[in-house]
Amino acid sequence: MQKKYFFSLLLCFLCLANHAAIIVPDHVMIDLSNGTHRAGSTQTIWDVADGTVISVNDAHWSNSAYYYIGYMFDKSYTYNPVTGAYNTGSNGYAVNGYLSNSADEVQVTVTFPTSVPVSMMRFYPSGWSNTFLTDYKVEYRNTSGVFQQALARQTVVQSQVPSGVDSKTIFYDHTMNVTSQVWRITLTNGEGGWQGNATFGEIQFFKSAVTPPTLFSSNTNFGNIRVGTSGTAEVSVTNTGASGSSLTGTIGSSSNNDIGPTSGTQNFSLGQNQTATRSYTYTPSSRGFDSTTINISSNAGNSSQTLTGTGVSPVYSSSVAPNTTIDFGIVDKDQTLTQTLTIQNTTPDDDLGNLTNLTLLSANISGDDASYFALNNFTPGTVLSKNQLLNLLISVSNPDHLVSYRRATLTIVTDENAALGIAGNTYTYDLVAYTVPEISTHLFMSMAFLFAIVQCILKKYK
Secondary structure: OHHHHHHHHOOOOOOOOOOOOOOEOOEEEOOOOOEEEOOOOOOOEEEEOOOOEEEEOOOEOOOOOOOOHHHHOOOOOOEEOOOOEEOOOOOOOOOOOEEEOOOOEEEEEEEEEEEEEEEEEEEEOOOEOOEOOOEEEEEEEOOOOOEEEEEEEEOOOHHHOOOOOOHHHOOEEEEEEEEEEEEEEEEEOOOOOHHHOOEEOEEEEEEEOOOOOOEEEEEOOOEEEEOOOOEEEEEEEEEOOOOOOOEEEEEOOOOOOOEEOOOOOEEEEEOOOOEEEEEEEEOOOOOEEEEEEEEEEEEOEEEEEEEEEEEEOOOEEEOOOOOOEEEEEEEOOOOEEEEEEEEEEOOOOOOOHHHOOEEEEEEEEEOOOHHHEEEOOOOOOEEEOOOOEEEEEEEEEOOOOOOEEEEEEEEEEEOOOOOOOOOOOEEEEEEEEEEOOOHHHHHHHHHHHHHHHHHHHHHHOO
């Protein structure tokens, strides 16, 4: 009788958590009470109606029917939701729990039918005075099949267990926020002797009572953007969770200098089916492919979206390299010489219309001798599509009787690296010509002078 009375009292324990009921704000307890001890398992397997299987690697205390594994999960130890009262024995203490048969350390394995998002666990350790002080720790099986620590060993010390206190009101709450199908709880009692057997009152799993949000993210892309212009794209976040859920978090910035913003985050707080959008601007600095990854952080997990775009542009090319000289040579009196400068749009991009068209906005000749040169067939605003060319005719005339070098500068303004029709890259050429008097007068006087000299020499030696 003394031993039986002792076991009835062993479930008294104090490690106060300032809670008085099993109902916890923002959490809902997972009901594991509706189960049975599996036949032939020596009370080591508890089968729950929902398919959850709970097992322990050491049987219950062989001399008593009060300390089965199932009692750790059947709510008989604490609050009875049917009666609205706490379960107590004749001595006023909470009844029923688990007491190992011989092991001072046992492992309780809880296998749910599917992965469960456990938000919190509550532990009602049992003990009486300085007896049966059992520590506990929690592990869960990760996606790689390896058990990983969720809660480090919690040590119960004698000073926390004053004698004669009703242990049904004493429990520990621990936040988990882990999703797993398999959980393992290790109970350790290091006191030695028969009093060193592992024992526990009740273990409760909770899920969040708050309707969980669901994160869905998407994006648009920039596509082809002409160099010198900008395009926009968006990253969107939607809460596809149930009614009453709230999705909060941030949308990050770009890590590509051609795509902005490149700093800061945009916060969002979304109810069911609400969407938040952050816009990004792509201003390509050169031709070619660009991308950036946008990170999204939320209370429903993290994700990322990749924004892509391609810089495209016309490419100016000419038969004479820009910043070099177009030399007309010698130009006689009243003579006009013409040279051809071939200009072509040699973009390697696809023919994308206005994205790759090249506009020759203007062509002007300047300098002190500009009046000697002329453009014969240029129309301002001429547009060259991919591979199209223009043979620009440049002429020089000599209306004088002077011998002189004539110099001028040809400047061509294009919309390369700019929006279509807007001034962009400018190209220049040096124009050079050597003007002399008309060839007939020059030759006649030269020949006459030479003839006179020859005649003088011949007379001298006759």
